[in-house]
Amino acid sequence: MSRALQNQYQPDFVTPPGETLEETLEAIGMTQADLAKRMGRPVKTINEIIQGKAAITADTALQLERVLGVPASFWNNREYDYREARARIAEQERLSSYHEWLKRFPIAAMVRRCWIKGQTGTVQQLQELLNFFGVASPEQWMQLWQAPDVAYRRSAVFESQPAAVSAWLRKGELEAQQIQCAPYDAKRFTSLLGEIRGLTLTPPPDYLAELPRICARAGVAVVYVPNLPKAPVSGATRWLTPEKALLLVSFRHKSDDNFWFSFFHESGHILRHGKRAVFIEENEATSEAEQEADAFAQDMLIPPREHQVLLSLVPYSHAKIERFAEQIGIAPGIVVGRLQKFGQLPHSHCNDLKQAVDDSMLAPVECIGVA
DSSP: OOOOHHTOOSOOOOOOOOOHHHHHHHHOOOHHHHHHHHHTTTHHHHHHHHHTSSSHHHHHHHHHHHHHOOHHHHHHHHHHHHHHHHHHHHHHHHHHHHHHHHTTTTHHHHTTSSSBOOOHHHHHHHHHHHHHHSSSSSHHHHHHSSSOOOGGGGGGHHHHOOOHHHHHHHHHHHHHHSOOOOOOOOOHHHHHHHHHHHHGGGOOOHHHHHHHHHHHHHTEEEOOOOOTOOOOOSSSEEEEETTEEEEEOOOSSSSSHHHHHHHHHHHHHHHHHHTHHHHHHHHOSSSSHHHHHHHHHHHHHHHHHHHHHHHTTTTHHHHHHHHHHHHHSSOOOHHHHHHTTTTSSSSTTSSSOBBBOOOOGOOOOOOOOOO
């Protein structure tokens, strides 16, 4: 949307084009009856146009041009502007009743992250939010995100906090639309995961930049969207088209072991589960599909045979963990995370082997500010 359109003045009242017609007739000394006769229209029709009860059609505009010498484009534009302004005023009146609905969303956080513009009025902020979601009204948002048959509702966190989670998911969709991907190829994506696993040894800023480029070659759009308040999710997967998957990762736990587990977990969903399903990663794997995705991630990062070797290394030390990680070609923080997850290492131990990963490592975004 252009800046000129964003800043365009929207009046809270508008006069019908009939008033302009009436002023024109008075200026040239022509009566409504004279105009009606010259146009071949009933006087009642001319009177209804002047009162704003009837619209100026394209045919009427041409006739006014011939009789009054005022271009038809003027009358057409005047009528269009009037009808549009009336529709906007009616929409504002209708949206004013959705003040409580607006409160469900973390507006302040969305504005702070430059997802939407901050507006001073409730109705204007509602309009900004609807533009973000790409829906015409709150009713359409409810149909799209909260209808009983939508796939998102299978997630407990979405069911409990649909506003915040839907905003997080929508941001991921918008970002993914900007990523050019090859058509989805499962075999290629599977082979690329082996290459991607090696990225765990590189600095976080490097692999954050490289992951989307690699996955796009197999039809998977990787997007990073930090958590919103009341949206405690680590990742999500959905299909944007039959040929393009969205793999959405947050920085919920801000460490490389959690980041990589989430990435491979979502990859498992893409490779093993249907294209109509939507998966939102939460605290625990409560469904069979989530458990399968967990197992996929675990085996990709530390294959079963290597995991058995790891179990034999007790008692664990920094040196043992770093040596094991080097031997199997992954970051030592991932090994620490695995041991902690399965209760083989206290959560207070060896955390210095993990690397921090958060949104500060992404390219800065120019904020659109407050209107």
